[in-house]
Amino acid sequence: MNNETTLKTRTRQRQAAKAIGGEWCVGILGIDAKGRQVVASGDLKLRARRAASCLLEPAAGDSVACLRIAPDEVWVMAVLQREEGTANVVSCEGGNMRIAAEGGRIELAAEELDIATQRTRLATDSADVVGRQLSVVGTSLKLVGSVLSSVMDRVQHFSRHYLRTTDGIDRVAATHVECEAKQLMRIEGEHTLVNGRELVKARGAQIHFG
Numbered sequence: 001m002n003n004e005t006t007l008k009t010r011t012r013q014r015q016a017a018k019a020i021g022g023e024w025c026v027g028i029l030g031i032d033a034k035g036r037q038v039v040a041s042g043d044l045k046l047r048a049r050r051a052a053s054c055l056l057e058p059a060a061g062d063s064v065a066c067l068r069i070a071p072d073e074v075w076v077m078a079v080l081q082r083e084e085g086t087a088n089v090v091s092c093e094g095g096n097m098r099i100a101a102e103g104g105r106i107e108l109a110a111e112e113l114d115i116a117t118q119r120t121r122l123a124t125d126s127a128d129v130v131g132r133q134l135s136v137v138g139t140s141l142k143l144v145g146s147v148l149s150s151v152m153d154r155v156q157h158f159s160r161h162y163l164r165t166t167d168g169i170d171r172v173a174a175t176h177v178e179c180e181a182k183q184l185m186r187i188e189g190e191h192t193l194v195n196g197r198e199l200v201k202a203r204g205a206q207i208h209f210g
Contacts, residue, residue, distance in 0.1 A: 020069065024066070037049065048066055048076050058076050
């Protein structure tokens with residue numbers, strides 16, 4: 001078979017091959033008695049499924065654009081318009097979802113941001129959290145790091161039990177220090193020094209030394 005014959009054969013094959021046809025339609029999305037999505041377009045009511053590329057979850061009453069590939073295969077490709085007050089939900093059915101901006105950045109802007117998940121993991125070289133008020137509520141809270149530095153105008157702490165262990169120096173510097181115990185206060189060390197520049201005073205019903 002020469003080159004001319006081969007070229008003619010390939011040309012006839014390309015002319016004979018046809019792509020799968022599709023029909024576009026526009027309709028109103030509804031829900032039938034079994035909870036399935038149905039699109040009303042003209043005189044037709046078609047059962048439809050949301051296409052994977054339609055990330056905005058369709059809701060009843062939406063005007064949607066559909067692609068009909070077969071009599072029983074209709075896909076909702078896009079939400080064209082929806083009634084005011086209907087929540088906008090971006091979702092992906094099944095599997096994992098990843099949003100990436102290679103070489104760029106991603107910004108989220110909203111009046112209020114709610115994140116609900118069973119497990120959250122954040123990995124970054126540097127993170128900044130800036131806000132007027134920050135509240136953290138949890139059953140267990142664990143911080144692990146090499147350096148902790150905090151600057152506060154006022155710190156108020158309450159706990160039923162407070163245990164602290166320091167291998168090195170534990171130093172408190174303040175203008176006025178008060179320690180108060182309702183039942184027992186114990187100070188113990190290999191060497192204990194009490195130094196008052198002007199006055200050292202001990203008062204009690206009984207005072208024992210030695």
